[in-house]
Structures are given as structure tokens and as C-alpha cells.
Amino acid sequence: MKADKTMQKPSKFQIIGVLSVTWLLAVVFMYFLRPAILPPVLNLEVEKEEDLLYRPWGNEKTFTEEGQSNGGELEEKEVEEEAWSSVDACKFVLVESIPEDLPYLPARPAAQPLIQSWMELLDSAQDSVHVASFYWSLTGSDIGVNDSSSQPGEELLEKLETLLARNVSLTIATSDPTLALNSTDLEVLMGKGAQVRKIPMKHLTQGVLHSKFWIVDMKHVYLGSANMDWRSLTQVKELGIVIYNCSSLAHDLEKTFQTYWILGAPGATIPKHWPQNYSTNINWHQPLQGTLDGMVTTAYFSASPPVLCPKGRTRDLGALLSLIRDAKDFLYASVMEYFPTSRFQHPFKYWPVIDNALREAAFNRHVPIRLLISCGKNSDPSMFPYLRSLQALTNPQANVTIDVKIFIIPVGNHSNIPFSRVNHSKYAVTEKKAYVGTSNWSEDYFTNTAGVGVIVNQSSSDPQHPAPTIQDNLRGIFERDWQSPYAISLEKLPGQQDCVWHA
Ligand SMILES: *[C@@H]1O[C@H](CO)[C@@H](O)[C@H](O)[C@H]1NC(C)=O
Numbered sequence: 282m283k284a285d286k287t288m289q290k291p292s293k294f295q296i297i298g299v300l301s302v303t304w305l306l307a308v309v310f311m312y313f314l315r316p317a318i319l320p321p322v323l324n325l326e327v328e329k330e331e332d333l334l335y336r337p338w339g340n341e342k343t344f345t346e347e348g349q350s351n352g353g354e355l356e357e358k359e360v361e362e363e364a365w366s367s368v369d370a371c372k373f374v375l376v377e378s379i380p381e382d383l384p385y386l387p388a389r390p391a392a393q394p395l396i397q398s399w400m401e402l403l404d405s406a407q408d409s410v411h412v413a414s415f416y417w418s419l420t421g422s423d424i425g426v427n428d429s430s431s432q433p434g435e436e437l438l439e440k441l442e443t444l445l446a447r448n449v450s451l452t453i454a455t456s457d458p459t460l461a462l463n464s465t466d467l468e469v470l471m472g473k474g475a476q477v478r479k480i481p482m483k484h485l486t487q488g489v490l491h492s493k494f495w496i497v498d499m500k501h502v503y504l505g506s507a508n509m510d511w512r513s514l515t516q517v518k519e520l521g522i523v524i525y526n527c528s529s530l531a532h533d534l535e536k537t538f539q540t541y542w543i544l545g546a547p548g549a550t551i552p553k554h555w556p557q558n559y560s561t562n563i564n565w566h567q568p569l570q571g572t573l574d575g576m577v578t579t580a581y582f583s584a585s586p587p588v589l590c591p592k593g594r595t596r597d598l599g600a601l602l603s604l605i606r607d608a609k610d611f612l613y614a615s616v617m618e619y620f621p622t623s624r625f626q627h628p629f630k631y632w633p634v635i636d637n638a639l640r641e642a643a644f645n646r647h648v649p650i651r652l653l654i655s656c657g658k659n660s661d662p663s664m665f666p667y668l669r670s671l672q673a674l675t676n677p678q679a680n681v682t683i684d685v686k687i688f689i690i691p692v693g694n695h696s697n698i699p700f701s702r703v704n705h706s707k708y709a710v711t712e713k714k715a716y717v718g719t720s721n722w723s724e725d726y727f728t729n730t731a732g733v734g735v736i737v738n739q740s741s742s743d744p745q746h747p748a749p750t751i752q753d754n755l756r757g758i759f760e761r762d763w764q765s766p767y768a769i770s771l772e773k774l775p776g777q778q779d780c781v782w783h784a
Pocket residue numbers: 422423424425462463
């Protein structure tokens with residue numbers, strides 16, 4: 282991989298001539314030699330949307346505008362240095378929140394209750410807790426609601442305060458501006474010694490910090506759809522993953538946390554080149570790999586937007602597209618919103634990157650696809666035509682299947698609680714991999730918004746006694762929801778309460 286090395290170090294040579302020669306050589310390599318040596322599925326970390334729009338799967342494009350390697354490339358030596366640490370057990374557990382009063386959702390299969398896992402993580406903390414969250418709103422009074430379902434959130438806030446009393450440090454990165462204008466959670470915690478930085482993502486990228494993850498004692502990790510919001514514990518459907526006893530992945534995610542932290546310093550700007558110590562060599566090309574309980578696990582984190590991906594970090598979009606491209610037997614995805622457009626940049630722009638990948642998987646490779654999308658009182662009904670368009674591709678004669686269902690959580694007697702009773706999960710699962718992320722599937726989430734994802738592949742190392750893998754468990758949860766009475770087909774949408782279905 283000699284040419285790759287040349288690509289990684291051009292910044293050392295300031296002479297333009299050298300740069301262009303290197304670039305030319307590299308282009309020659311990328312276009313003519315590399316496809317011959319490497320498998321044809323490597324074009325994941327695509328730099329420019331034009332590439333995605335017009336040549337989604339064709340060419341190898343691994344340069345950023347600065348002419349730097351996109352960092353997916355690795356040197357064997359580096360990889361050895363960061364091999365799965367021998368003390369790491371790395372146990373992966375799915376966690377979820379189910380809104381109160383869903384009597385027809387089967388009790389099994391189920392992931393661990395999120396609130397229980399969060400409380401246990403905080404109880405176990407001895408040294409440090411790092412939290413990245415879009416916003417904080419852990420008490421009912423934040424939004425003027427007096428409801429018993431806010432209690433778990435309030436208990437969580439108290440638990441965080443006791444953490445500080447136990448001399449466990451608490452470091453928080455959150456988005457600025459915030460949604461939760463009335464919340465005093467952060468002031469309360471700062472008063473007790475928490476370190477807090479508000480990351481001005483609007484100023485930096487015209488986006489928000491939408492990531493939601495925890496790093497506990499630099500060895501346990503939580504990542505998922507839940508905000509630090511009491512409604513995420515009792516009123517919103519959420520899905521996440523906890524990785525226990527895994528310092529290698531915790532240290533890796535900490536690098537992403539540090540990208541936020543540094544941008545929260547007064548006057549900070551996004552570095553053109555992130556310093557070397559923010560780089561990673563745990564990524565799509567080279568996930569971490571380990572064996573525990575007879576299970577071989579590979580895993581890596583992805584991040585967005587691209588400007589917050591130092592060298593080596595796989596972009597969230599690339600991770601998602603690779604998952605779709607790899608799928609063979611099935612692809613099931615649950616997302617809150619589905620728009621093949623931009624959502625926040627005006628005028629809205631068509632952005633069929635994920636849409637095309639789904640259609641391609643269904644049409645070219647006959648992968649059966651199921652999408653479970655949420656609808657609540659605050660949903661935007663203009664997404665339904667896009668979903669109907671996807672579903673219209675279904676053609677049994679051609680063995681093409683794209684099924685869409687809408688998950689509607691009955692509001693019931695919870696109408697006093699605004700912006701809740703929706704499915705907020707964001708995950709996808711194939712026979713090969715599980716992806717748990719924080720992004721809605723529309724353009725902005727991948728181009729301006731800070732988000733993270735984790736991609737896990739497990740396989741049983743003991744074919745005699747195969748234990749269920751993360752993919753099996755996530756598929757089970759998806760099927761539970763898909764077959765529940767809360768999942769409504771697009772045709773039956775008109776007339777449904779608790780969902781804004783009028784297009
Ligand atoms: C802030 O609190 C006031 C008083 O409780 C309430 O009326 C208002 O709706 C709250 N604002 C938000 C954004 O929740």
C-alpha cells in the first residue's frame with residue numbers, strides 16, 4: 282500500500298509541484314490499480330454529494346478538498362498498535378425505552394430498559410462520565426408539565442448530582458442554541474462541579490450537535506437515540522446500545538467527544554486539519570475485532586458531519602451506505618423521519634442518496650426491505666409521498682420488495698406532554714450488521730449536523746451452540762414492532778388518530 286502512504290503525508294510537502302505529482306499518481310492509482318487489488322465495494326466515504334448523486338457506486342474518490350487522504354486508509358503497523366486491548370471484554374447490549382401504555386406491544390423480545398442501564402452505569406462510575414447530548418430537560422417543570430412519568434428523569438438528575446458528590450467528574454458537551462430554554466439541569470450540575478461546554482454548531486456548520494452518547498470511566502459506552510430528556514425514558518420510543526468493559530472503543534469515541542469539546546472553547550473554529558491525536562484507525566476498513574462468550578464481534582464508530590471526522594473516522598453516511606450495500610438476505614430500518622431531501626437548508630434540495638441505495642438494493646440484489654417510520658402529532662406529512670414512491674417499486678414478479686409501515690404511538694391520556702409519543706429510534710439491521718445511530722435519514726443530518734453511529738457485526742465462533750448475535754436481537758425487536766398493531770401500512774394511514782397523515 283505504498284501509494285496510500287504517499288497520500289497520507291502530502292501536507293509535509295509544501296511545494297505545489299510535488300503535491301500535484303503526488304495527486305496525479307494517486308489518482309492513477311485510485312482509478313486504475315486499486316480497483317484491481319481491492320474488493321469493489323470500497324467507495325464509502327464519499328466526499329461530495331455530486332459523487333453520490335451521479336456516480337453513487339462507481340469511482341474511488343478518496344480525496345478531500347485539501348487533497349488529504351480521507352483517512353479510511355490504514356497502515357498495518359498502526360492497526361497493530363490499537364488492537365483490541367487484551368483486558369477488554371466488550372460486551373454489547375441493546376437498550377430501549379418503550380412509551381408508557383402500549384398494551385399491545387409484546388413483552389418479548391425486548392432490549393434492556395434504558396433507564397435501568399443508565400442508572401447502573403452511573404452507579405458503577407468511579408472516575409469520569411462524559412456526556413454528549415443535543416439538549417437537556419430532565420424535569421417535568423422544564424416544560425410546565427406535572428406528570429408522574431417525569432419521575433425517572435428527575436431521579437436521573439439526582440443521580441448525576443450524587444456522582445459529583447462522590448468526586449466522579451462529569452463533563453458535558455451540548456448544543457447551542459438549545460431547545461430546552463427553561464431547563465436548569467445544566468446550571469444545577471455546573472453548580473455541583475460539572476464541566477459544561479455549549480458547542481456553537483449553528484455558527485460553525487449551520488447545524489446542531491445532535492449526538493447522544495456517554496463514556497463512563499473510559500471503558501463503558503452508551504450510544505443511541507435518547508436525549509437527556511425525561512420523555513426519552515417514559516414517553517418516546519428510543520433505541521440504543523451499551524458497550525461494557527471496552528476501553529478501546531471508549532477511547533475511540535472519546536476522540537469524537539474531544540472534537541466537540543475543543544469546539545466549545547471561546548472563539549474556537551473547526552481546524553482545517555485535525556491534530557494527529559484525533560485520528561483513528563478503527564473504522565470501516567479496519568473495525569475492532571474481539572471474541573467474547575463464543576462470539577466474534579467487530580465494531581467501529583462513524584461520525585458526521587465530515588468536518589468533524591478527523592483522519593480515519595468513517596463518515597456516518599458512508600457507514601449507512603455500506604450497510605445497505607452489503608445487505609443480502611434482508612434490510613430492516615427504523616427511523617423517525619425519512620426525507621430524500623434537505624430539511625433545514627432552504628430552498629429544499631432533492632437528495633436521493635439513501636433512497637437510491639435502497640432502490641438499488643431492492644432492484645439489483647432483490648434484498649427484501651422494510652422501513653418503519655414514525656408519525657406523531659408533530660410529524661411533517663410531506664414525507665409520505667416519498668415513502669409511497671419507495672413502496673411503489675415493489676413488484677413480486679421481479680422479486681423486488683420495499684415495504685413501509687408507519688409506527689403510531691397512541692397519545693391516549695398523555696396529551697398533556699408536548700413533543701412526545703413518537704418513535705425516535707434510528708437503527709438498521711441486515712443479516713450481517715447492526716447500525717445504531719442518532720441521525721434522521723435526510724441530508725442535513727449527514728452534512729451539517731454532528732451525529733454518531735456504531736456498526737456492529739457479531740458471529741458465533743461456536744457453530745454447535747450459536748448464541749443470538751446483536752443482529753439477531755435487533756431484528757427481533759424490529760419484527761416485534763413491525764408486527765404490532767401500532768405499525769400501520771401506508772394504505773391504512775388515512776383516518777388514523779395521533780398522526781398527521783394529510784398530505
Ligand atoms: C417555560 O416555562 C413556562 C412556565 O412554566 C411555560 O409556560 C413555557 O411553556 C415553558 N417554555 C417551554 C419552551 O417549555
